[in-house]
Amino acid sequence: MTGQISLFGIRHHGPGSARRLVEALDALKPVAVLIEGPADASDLLPMLAAPDMVTPVALLAYAEDNPANASFFPFADYSPEYQAACWAVRHGAALRFIDLPASDRLGASAADIAEESAARSEDDPVSRDPIGALATAAGYDDGESWWSDVIEENPATGPVFAAVADAMTALRTGEKPLSAREAAREAHMRIEIARAAKECDGAVAVVCGAWHVPALAERRSLAADRELLKGRPKTKIKATWAPWTAPRLSRASGYGAGVVAPGWCAHLWETREGDRTAIWLAKVSRVLRDHGHFVSTASVIEAQRLGTALAALRGRPAPGFAELREAAIACLCNGERALWNDIAAELLVGAGVGAIPAATPLAPLLEDLQRQQKATRLKPEALERPLTLDLRSESGLIRSTLLHRLNALDVPWGRLTDAGRSRGTFRENWQLRWEPEFAVRLVENLLYGSTIAEAAAGRLIEAMGKEAELGVLASLVRDAMIADLPRATERGIAALETKAALTSDGQALLGALPPMADILRYGEARAGTVEHLSALMPRIVVQAALALPYTARNLDAPAAAKLRAAIIAADAAIQLAQLDGDIVTTWHDALSALLHDDQATRLIAGTAARLLYEAELLAADRAAELMARMLSPGTPVAEAAGFFEGFFDGAGQRLIHDAELRGAVDAWLMALDEDAFTANLPLFRRVFSALDRTERRRLMDALFARHSGGSKGYRLVADAAAIWPAHQSRVIELFTSGAAR
Known part of the structure; x- marks a missing residue:
């Protein structure tokens, strides 16, 4: 033997x-x-x-x-x-x-x-x-x-x-x-x-x-x-x-050790004849050029010489990966390692995906996917194509459920583009494109279950168990409900109730409301989702309303901007969910309390005032009075600017239609000294840049009591010199420069 x-x-x-x-x-x-x-x-x-x-x-x-x-x-x-x-x-x-x-x-x-x-x-x-x-x-x-x-x-x-x-x-x-x-x-x-x-x-x-x-x-x-x-x-x-x-070959998992550089190993295998050093450096230069970097032939020659010299100094028989990497950084990347890092993943790892014969027995998730592809008549294609689904039809709902479950498994065969923007909540628009790597991702998800539904539920349940933020947890629950995964939905609702009961963080409570409203919006199209949140969402709205006055106090600029976005999103969610009148009243009372709280950050107070004004709970005369008080000469410029931004950012059209608001803003601007005006000019530009050309012309007409702008456009600035001589340069700068043009 x-x-x-x-x-x-x-x-x-x-x-x-x-x-x-x-x-x-x-x-x-x-x-x-x-x-x-x-x-x-x-x-x-x-x-x-x-x-x-x-x-x-x-x-x-x-x-x-x-x-x-x-x-x-x-x-x-x-x-x-x-x-x-x-x-x-x-x-x-x-x-x-x-x-x-x-x-x-x-x-x-x-x-x-x-x-x-x-x-x-x-x-x-x-x-x-x-x-x-x-x-x-x-x-x-x-x-x-x-x-x-x-x-x-x-x-x-x-x-x-x-x-x-x-x-x-x-x-x-x-x-x-x-x-x-x-x-x-x-x-x-x-x-x-x-x-x-x-x-x-x-x-x-x-x-x-x-x-x-x-x-x-x-x-x-x-x-x-x-x-x-x-x-x-x-x-x-x-x-x-x-x-x-190829990226998974570089991981130290499964059979054998992970490959440090699959691209380099493939180069060694494929280059059986010729100068391996020159061919490798040619690949490096090609990738650099593809990324928009200039690489000359002379630099490639110098890199080859340097690599050979380094190998000789180190007593190696030929330049290896380390020598050629250092030579490439020195000669092709101008000594900048960041440039090498920009191409390293593509060059050393790559994005190659394998393929198996059609007769190969498949893993359970792949078998289940093939069955569902046949049942839903969805053919995997490499080219991107649109798909519109009507959720009122059985076939549309089944297709949508499959695509949502795959997304939960990080297999984005379909990318949702504008669900709910047409025909209410019964329409979904997808862009479909199948990538070979998706088969690998399905295999990796086997640890969560042997069918698409089981694996999607298992993965979402694991994510819910690890999630500490209430808003993200609510989003995961929404994903589970839309994907028709009752087990994951039940776990998520229980986790939501527990976390909501234990948290007093107003920011977290506000962040949970938009995904909950999305769930309620989908309720008509997907049976069995509304009842899960019929009691929970009102409770969270009340908790958020109670916490809001304390959450809004004494915030720095980044925290205030984050809270402002959360308040606006939460207000839209409350309107979308069409909650009981008493719950909505509690929310509006919390917003009203911010208007009279001297410790409330002015950006947040301005946002609250705008939401109440849009809901017709703050009358025009009271809004003008509030604006005049918040922008009065005795108010620090930073606080006044914060209130102005909170009220008008994204809603500058209000100045066109409300003369009293416009007058209050006009008086404030007139009272600013040159340095204060210049310091807040980016804010003014940001507010007025949301107006299109016609709206800006109408605002100018309203400001100077004109009844039609005609084709004169911004020649109205000349009239401003007679009415507002001290601020002619400011008017010109504000309405004709940069973002406001």
Whole structure:
């Protein structure tokens, strides 16, 4: 058996390992290829070589009774395991996985997992990072650089795998005992290797992580290995292939270690001929140019020279990733690391998405999505197209519910554009566009449930449990109701009631009202949503009204602006919800209290006055009287400007129609000295910029008692010189400059 078995110790996702492995397989011509991987998924392994399989992809294994319990095993083009599988299929060799079954990992109890984690944390540094130990012995600062020089980027051929085996054997001499799982893994692989050697008449190639080579080469009794496998956990599993993405390859999750720079690894794999340094720097310059940065050919040549010089200074056989990165920053980015950071993600990680053959058995969420796509007659398309839904029809409501549930799963197949802006609340306008990455996101959401509805509910419930802000929590409840997820809705309502009862934060209470009003607005189109909030929203309105006078006191500018926006949104929500008259009266009383509170921030008081004025609860003469008092000469300019902004920002049209308000503002402006006027000019411009050309002309006509502006336009400023000589320059500046033009 010893003469028939060849062990190839590789590094997961290593392009150099992959290239050397293909060369070794071509020379060996084995009749069987055994790969480190879950043995119960061996029947799916040949699919890697299917013509329509596009990497990156991941082998997904999940517990049949609990799909949320899942494991991923990603593969890229430059993964040695992927290349070994493709080689075996091309040459008709037997192909199988030999590691512990996925049912072992997925069947482990919480206690087993905790014990394994504890054992891993107690491992010595060599077993945790054998490559790092070898790098230290060779005088390198890190394992990445050493492995790249010796394996990944070494242009010279040689007995690489024999050298790796010798190095690992030396490292494992006198090692601490392995954890139960690691010992079982190696025992299982030895048993599978022995079985293959017995069944096959010819050479057998074993592709495994370099660390395992010495243990798999040992002669151990079959009985001893079987004893290590007794009592191992088991569960029924399902396995399939799922599309993966380049960004996810860079994460240290699933099978093998995360790839630091997938783009660089792909470059090493794809560039088999030519100068790798020059080709890589050409890619860097192209990406920089695509981002609008100027890069000359001379700079690329200088970067290549600098990279080569750095490699020589560091004793490396050729420039590696670190040298070329530093050379690119110095020569192509003008020494600015921020410029490199601008392109690093695109260059080093990329946005590639894999694809799987149509005949591949799908994960539960993907299967459920396909069923619902057929039921709703929604075909996934890469091109963006509009979709208008009438929620009064059964088909429209079902389609809308599916799209909202997918959005809850962070799968934005549809983007809602202007729901409720036409035909009341019964119409939704979507923009649909399917991205391949959405399939990966669905697979990732398996931990929340095996159907679209279950997963969406589970994800929203988890988000609700973590959310501390009342307004955001109300938005999550709205999402659950619109997506027709009763379980999540019930949890969210309970959480809302609890948080609302415990909070006295007026800002938080106000922030919860707009999403609640949206829910009530959807009530007519989506049965069963209104009753959930019929009692809760009025309670929160009352709480917010009671807290408002205290919330509005002595605020700085950013806090006042934030509260002002919340008050305006809450007032609109209260109107939209059409609450009981007593509740609305309580809200208006709270706004009225701000007008007589000397400690209330003037911006907030002005906003309250405007809302009462628009609701016809503040008469025109009283509003003018209030304006005159708030803008009186004895009032500090900053406070007067705050009240003016609160009242008129976004509502400057009031000055056209209300002569008394206009007179109060006119008198205030006339009383300002030059410095105060100049300091508040941005405020005036902001208020009046909301008026269009016609409205500004009408305001000028009203200001100078003219009955028609005609085509004279802003020549009215000349009349201002006679009526208001002291402020001619101010009138010209205010009505003809910048934002007011």
